[in-house]
Amino acid sequence: MKATIERATLLKSLGHVQSVVERRNTIPILSNVLIEALPEGGIRLMATDLDLQILETIDAKVETAGTTTVSAHTLFEIARKLQEGSEVSLNAADGKMAIKASRSNFNLPTLPRDDFPIIAEGELPTKFELPAATLRQIIDKTRFAISTEETRYYLNGIFLHVVDDVMKAAATDGHRLARVTVARPDGAEGMPDIIIPRKCIGELRKLLDEVEGSVEISLSATKIRFVLGHAVLVSKLIDGTFPDYSRVIPTGNDKILKIDPKSFMQGVDRVATIASEKTRAVKMALDRDKITLSVTSPENGTAAEEVPGEYSATGFEIGFNAKYLMDILAQIEGDSVEVHLADAAAPTLLRENDKAAALYVLMPMRV
Known part of the structure; x- marks a missing residue:
């Protein structure tokens, strides 16, 4: 096979396909990318880890159609380091691939395409x-x-x-x-x-x-x-x-807290600075329109912060894993999140409102 391709096009496509290839492989061919120069012009690149397969077709000038396989990560690194704007010539024959661009020349070993595994899709009725x-x-x-x-x-x-x-x-x-x-x-x-x-x-x-x-x-x-x-x-x-x-999605949580997700998340993040790496536990004390976040760590001391929110039910305390809570709050796009609570041991429901496409459930922690 013999083809010429723009460096930027090759690099972008290799960036997609090489990330499927596992770094450590007991089967050498699985470290390779399949490169097929098509008779009608263009190049097809394919990589697989036997569970996942990616195929991408890109523009290229093809002189001689043909197929070979070469190390995916090596080819990606070469393309990444070649000069910007250069044309890359790929020429494969006799178990080798010659790569030329500007003043750079590389010769890489290839493996035959017949050894390259392809996932059989079978019937896909839906x-x-x-x-x-x-x-x-x-x-x-x-x-x-x-x-x-x-x-x-x-x-x-x-x-x-x-x-x-x-x-x-x-x-x-x-x-x-x-x-x-x-x-x-x-x-x-x-x-x-x-x-x-x-x-x-x-x-x-x-x-x-x-x-x-x-x-x-x-x-x-x-x-x-x-x-x-x-x-x-x-x-x-x-x-x-x-x-x-x-x-596990609670339907009877009747204690509702309405709060700004960004200020809530920042408050959790601040007090969690001293939380122990293992538990990352943050306690939330709820009172009428007053929410106090606190962390007590035997090694690092204590932290507390009040965050504004709307809450009119009976006051109580509940604990959460700070990272899990922040992961959920990061997904809320509006300026208010509803936190539906029951008690310190029951799952908590979080959502933007009752019409939101997404909802989240978080299990509490003992603190």
């Missing part, structure tokens, strides 16, 4: 489109709550399911829950309940920054495919059952 902005909102408002605990692998992703005429996305790590509700897109009726893995969510979110308009989504019970402009992302889904999270 097909629908979602606006890129909606998909960004779903990810941004839920992914912070995805669990990183490998033993509960079924929580290591975002749960997507359809209920009547709405689509719901949820993530939880057992301490907090985030859920977003959007209108059900045409074509999604009858879709299976799926769990999209954390790594796929991360790569999808990066690609969404460059997409306007809609994203085509096709899925089965085991695989999902996203078509985003010039890029196609295919991922295996998590094979597990997501817990019935609706059971």
